[in-house]
Amino acid sequence: MTRxxxxxxxxxxxxxxxxGLCWLSQRAAPHRVxxxxxxxxxxxxxxxxxxxxxxxxxxx
Amino acid sequence: xxxxxxxxxxxxxxxxxxxKGCIIGPGQSGECRVRINLDGVLRSVxxxxxxxxxxxxxxxxxxxxxxxGTPILSIATVGCNLHCKNCQNWEISQxxxxxxxxxxxxxxxxxxxxxxxxxxxxxxxxxxxVVYYEYTYDTxxxxxxxxxxxxxxxxxxINELPWRDLLQHVAVARIDLKSVSEAFYRDVCSATLKPVxxxxxxxxxxxxxVEVVNLVIPTLNDKPQEIRELVRWVRANLGKxxxxxxxxxxxxxxxxxxxxxxxxALESARxxxxxxxxxxxxxxxxxxxxxxxxxxPQCKRLxxxxxxxxxxxxxxxxxxxxxxxxxxxxxxx
Numbered sequence: 001m002t003r004x005x006x007x008x009x010x011x012x013x014x015x016x017x018x019x020g021l022c023w024l025s026q027r028a029a030p031h032r033v034x035x036x037x038x039x040x041x042x043x044x045x046x047x048x049x050x051x052x053x054x055x056x057x058x059x060x
Numbered sequence: 061x062x063x064x065x066x067x068x069x070x071x072x073x074x075x076x077x078x079x080k081g082c083i084i085g086p087g088q089s090g091e092c093r094v095r096i097n098l099d100g101v102l103r104s105v106x107x108x109x110x111x112x113x114x115x116x117x118x119x120x121x122x123x124x125x126x127x128x129g130t131p132i133l134s135i136a137t138v139g140c141n142l143h144c145k146n147c148q149n150w151e152i153s154q155x156x157x158x159x160x161x162x163x164x165x166x167x168x169x170x171x172x173x174x175x176x177x178x179x180x181x182x183x184x185x186x187x188x189x190v191v192y193y194e195y196t197y198d199t200x201x202x203x204x205x206x207x208x209x210x211x212x213x214x215x216x217x218i219n220e221l222p223w224r225d226l227l228q229h230v231a232v233a234r235i236d237l238k239s240v241s242e243a244f245y246r247d248v249c250s251a252t253l254k255p256v257x258x259x260x261x262x263x264x265x266x267x268x269x270v271e272v273v274n275l276v277i278p279t280l281n282d283k284p285q286e287i288r289e290l291v292r293w294v295r296a297n298l299g300k301x302x303x304x305x306x307x308x309x310x311x312x313x314x315x316x317x318x319x320x321x322x323x324x325a326l327e328s329a330r331x332x333x334x335x336x337x338x339x340x341x342x343x344x345x346x347x348x349x350x351x352x353x354x355x356x357p358q359c360k361r362l363x364x365x366x367x368x369x370x371x372x373x374x375x376x377x378x379x380x381x382x383x384x385x386x387x388x389x390x391x392x393x
Contacts, residue, residue: 030084036095036193055114055115060186
């Protein structure tokens with residue numbers, strides 16, 4: 001292997017590695033989100049609304 | 061190889077709504093239990109599903125300088141981003157949505173209910189509207205268009221940008237300032253102090269009507285020096301006109317070993333606040349003589365007489381003292 005070919009191989013490998021690492025770190029980082037989308041279906045029990053005219057038992 | 065497969069398949073989401081900044085793996089929820097990651101998309105599982113909806117007197121929030129004596133449609137979903145050991149509503153705030161009951165009530169229906177029951181305002185309360193942010197936001201926006209005001213009853217643990225967005229549609233922010241000690245927020249609430257203080261300052265600076273509640277818990281935050289520090293912070297950062305409610309603690313949840321707050325402790329807190337120049341100081345959760353009344357800070361005459369959640373007398377004239385004419389901080393019509 002000539003010196004020129006050796007340098008080319010090293011350069012190519014290094015850039016491929018750097019690119020891969022960048023891609024990997026991008027994939028590994030979590031998506032940052034503020035607003036959530038609505039799910040649509042409640043995971044618990046859905047019941048009819050009770051009489052809202054009376055005061056709540058909860059504080060606040 | 062494992063790393064490669066994990067990274068390729070798992071799509072994690074970081075929720076930036078509140079300062080906790082939960083990094084949520086697929087199928088998992090954040091600390092609040094109600095914001096989950098489904099296939100890499102953050103979803104609110106409680107949107108449109110309140111676990112409680114009732115009509116309360118506005119004084120119950122407590123909010124004393126906003127449409128006194130009016131009914132307020134009050135809603136909550138399950139979940140909370142704080143885990144206060146003294147939580148009075150822990151059965152809903154610390155519940156998992158899959159284990160709890162709720163009713164379908166989209167924002168349009170809530171606004172219609174408020175109109176039907178002649179409520180001039182809607183409160184997002186009982187747990188914390190921060191965790192049902194999108195539901196609160198959409199309802200508050202719709203309500204504002206319909207001439208109905210929104211009241212947030214919150215611990216104020218939210219990041220600044222979403223907080224500013226929400227406040228555009230809100231008339232009142234009733235925020236807990238549980239202490240001015242970082243250690244208290246860390247040990248009792250699993251939170252931090254600075255974001256709460258920032259939420260208070262931002263709300264006030266945006267022209268939202270702000271009232272502050274401090275729950276006085278024996279041995280934890282009832283030292284006169286700590287109360288004085290809190291009062292001085294309120295005065296310096298929110299202004300002396302900001303109503304401050306000292307509320308009595310009742311042994312609850314993980315703090316059943318502590319005694320309830322005595323009336324004397326609340327009166328002593330009120331005296332400290334009065335000495336530091338705050339104009340409107342109230343005592344809550346305990347029957348006290350005059351502790352719930354509003355007095356004119358200038359001529360000291362009685363303006364609003366309250367007993368429990370009832371307003372017995374309202375002498376205000378267009379938001380002013382009828383005797384000396386001083387303008388009283390609040391939203392009165």
